[in-house]
Amino acid sequence: MAFSDDTRNELARVIPTARCCRLTELYALYELDGFLFGSHNQYLDFNNSSPLVARKILKLVKGLYPDFPTQTLVVKSRSRRTQMCTVRILGRVSAERIYGDFKKLSVKKDSGIPRKKCCRRAYLRGAFLSRGSITNPEKTYHLEISTEQTMLADKILTIILSLGLEAGITHRKGSLVVYMKDGQQIVNLLNLMGAHGALLHFENIRVMKDMRNQINRLVNCETANVDKTVNAALKQLEHIKTLEEHIGLEELPPKLAQVARVRLENPYASLQELGELMIPKMSKSGINYRLRQIREMAQQLDNLDPKS
Numbered sequence: 001m002a003f004s005d006d007t008r009n010e011l012a013r014v015i016p017t018a019r020c021c022r023l024t025e026l027y028a029l030y031e032l033d034g035f036l037f038g039s040h041n042q043y044l045d046f047n048n049s050s051p052l053v054a055r056k057i058l059k060l061v062k063g064l065y066p067d068f069p070t071q072t073l074v075v076k077s078r079s080r081r082t083q084m085c086t087v088r089i090l091g092r093v094s095a096e097r098i099y100g101d102f103k104k105l106s107v108k109k110d111s112g113i114p115r116k117k118c119c120r121r122a123y124l125r126g127a128f129l130s131r132g133s134i135t136n137p138e139k140t141y142h143l144e145i146s147t148e149q150t151m152l153a154d155k156i157l158t159i160i161l162s163l164g165l166e167a168g169i170t171h172r173k174g175s176l177v178v179y180m181k182d183g184q185q186i187v188n189l190l191n192l193m194g195a196h197g198a199l200l201h202f203e204n205i206r207v208m209k210d211m212r213n214q215i216n217r218l219v220n221c222e223t224a225n226v227d228k229t230v231n232a233a234l235k236q237l238e239h240i241k242t243l244e245e246h247i248g249l250e251e252l253p254p255k256l257a258q259v260a261r262v263r264l265e266n267p268y269a270s271l272q273e274l275g276e277l278m279i280p281k282m283s284k285s286g287i288n289y290r291l292r293q294i295r296e297m298a299q300q301l302d303n304l305d306p307k308s
């Protein structure tokens with residue numbers, strides 16, 4: 001998951017300049033992994049497994065609400081392998097004020113997605129920071145954001161589509177997963193979210209992979225063809241040598257003798273090319289027919305296995 005972590009760490013350092021985007025990104029982080037709770041709504045929590053993202057959340061909160069009391073909690077699992085960081089807004093007034101500001105964000109009535117494009121990008125960044133992951137492009141092209149809430153999965157998908165990108169949605173172990181599988185589409189999303197370092201890394205690997213595939217395809221294709229042509233030509237040359245040694249080419253019927261000579265002079269030519277060199281020109285199948293006659297004569301002379 002190193003690539004995914006790198007991408008998340010990079011995005012954790014991106015702080016949008018516009019207030020609308022800061023608040024929207026915070027809202028995404030809240031919607032995907034936050035709660036307003038307590039008997040009097042006295043806490044508003046943002047949860048995230050990454051301390052870097054928690055630090056970003058705190059920075060966004062402090063930038064928007066400098067005087068609000070906050071608390072940061074880190075809870076490690078028993079195995080100490082995973083942890084949950086919580087940025088908590090303390091007190092009903094603060095918690096409800098932030099929640100109220102979330103609800104005042106300018107969104108489209110039907111879909112609930114941010115009206116402004118800048119904010120849609122910010123929302124996706126927040127969603128990715130909360131529940132997103134990206135596979136190392138060396139292995140495969142895959143980016144996803146998962147959530148248990150159908151409404152949020154639909155919202156994320158709608159935002160991605162509204163930005164002109166393609167994505168799908170699938171179920172996995174009780175979660176909905178919004179995913180992208182196309183390399184170019186993932187690059188575009190990384191760009192929109194502002195993960196330029198990850199984008200460059202991704203592109204480098206993609207270019208290398210494409211080139212490797214293309215070279216492999218070419219090499220495979222050419223090797224197969226060349227092998228076939230060369231092997232056939234080598235056999236023909238052997239047969240011609242046999243005839244030359246045993247009876248001499250001048251003793252052959254003129255047409256066979258001409259094909260034999262042209263082949264000797266052009267050991268690497270294809271049948272079609274040999275046909276072009278004949279006087280008069282001959283079709284590929286005509287050449288093939290005569291080479292077969294040469295082979296049969298040579299096999300009789302040599303007492304070769306007729307299959308060779």
Ligand SMILES: [Zn+2]
Binds near residue numbers: 020117118119
């Ligand atoms: Zn904005």
